[in-house]
Amino acid sequence: MPLDRNTIEQLAAHLESAELEARDVTKITDDYPQMDWADAYDIQDEIRRRKEARGHKTVGLKAGLTSFAKMKQMGVEVPCFGFVSDYMARPDGGEIRTSELIHPKVEAEICIVTKAPLRGPGCHVGAVMAAIDFVIPAVEIIDSRYRDFKFDLKSVIADNTSASRFVIGGRSRNVEELDLRTLGVVLEKNGQIMAMAAGAAVLGHPAAAVAMMANHLGARGQEIPAGSFIMTGGVTEAIAVQAGDSVNVRFQDLGSVSMRFI
Ligand code: 0L1
Numbered sequence: 001m002p003l004d005r006n007t008i009e010q011l012a013a014h015l016e017s018a019e020l021e022a023r024d025v026t027k028i029t030d031d032y033p034q035m036d037w038a039d040a041y042d043i044q045d046e047i048r049r050r051k052e053a054r055g056h057k058t059v060g061l062k063a064g065l066t067s068f069a070k071m072k073q074m075g076v077e078v079p080c081f082g083f084v085s086d087y088m089a090r091p092d093g094g095e096i097r098t099s100e101l102i103h104p105k106v107e108a109e110i111c112i113v114t115k116a117p118l119r120g121p122g123c124h125v126g127a128v129m130a131a132i133d134f135v136i137p138a139v140e141i142i143d144s145r146y147r148d149f150k151f152d153l154k155s156v157i158a159d160n161t162s163a164s165r166f167v168i169g170g171r172s173r174n175v176e177e178l179d180l181r182t183l184g185v186v187l188e189k190n191g192q193i194m195a196m197a198a199g200a201a202v203l204g205h206p207a208a209a210v211a212m213m214a215n216h217l218g219a220r221g222q223e224i225p226a227g228s229f230i231m232t233g234g235v236t237e238a239i240a241v242q243a244g245d246s247v248n249v250r251f252q253d254l255g256s257v258s259m260r261f262i
């Protein structure tokens with residue numbers, strides 16, 4: 001049976017305070033095993049509503065668990081979708097305070113900005129390619145609010161897919177100048193290569209993650225507006241970081257994105 005509105009609001013407040021206080025909690029399906037997929041996204045939408053009501057802008061959308069490496073790492077089989085807010089952005093080459101986070105991990109993401117709206121059902125890679133304004137690289141810093149990253153997919157969706165910080169960098173390119181499937185990515189921590197992959201690691205083509213997002217939003221009566229910044233998901237497994245670590249990710253034809261954890 002779905003959750004009532006009061007419970008959705010309580011769970012959103014519970015998860016958002018855990019985020020803002022950098023405090024871990026147990027997965028919410030332990031107490032609400034009856035929670036369904038719509039409940040999970042309703043809790044996430046309520047977290048977004050709370051942030052916007054406090055004046056935070058929603059500045060991007062994210063697809064998560066879109067690469068087979070990440071699905072295998074987390075033991076799940078389907079992607080999920082979330083959002084990022086203005087206060088989560090950090091500058092390229094800048095510092096990220098680990099005291100504000102619980103147990104951060106980094107992910108290398110091929111991102112796009114749209115020039116036309118996308119609405120499912122029936123959205124496909126071709127429609128996404130036609131709607132891309134430009135491609136830009138980013139690193140997402142995820143930070144699940146669940147103790148030891150132990151969760152199930154519904155709990156993660158409610159927790160805004162572990163969204164925490166993100167760094168946009170490198171340089172933007174027109175999509176016609178790139179092959180998003182063969183675009184190589186190398187992730188280094190403290191000068192050591194930790195992971196590498198190509199764009200096709202994301203569902204065969206990063207645009208497929210955006211099509212899936214449009215179809216998911218369409219089923220909820222929503223769309224991807226023109227001008228949206230969209231993170232298509234980590235191309236490799238996520239890499240744990242701590243204070244003192246430096247991360248540099250090289251994206252073929254798109255430059256590098258770097259940051260230091262303090
Ligand atoms: O962006 C992501 O792939 C995160 C998805 C949520 C699961 C996780 O915390 O790894």
Ligand code: MG
Pocket residue numbers: 062063064065107109140142231233234
């Ligand atoms: Mg991600």
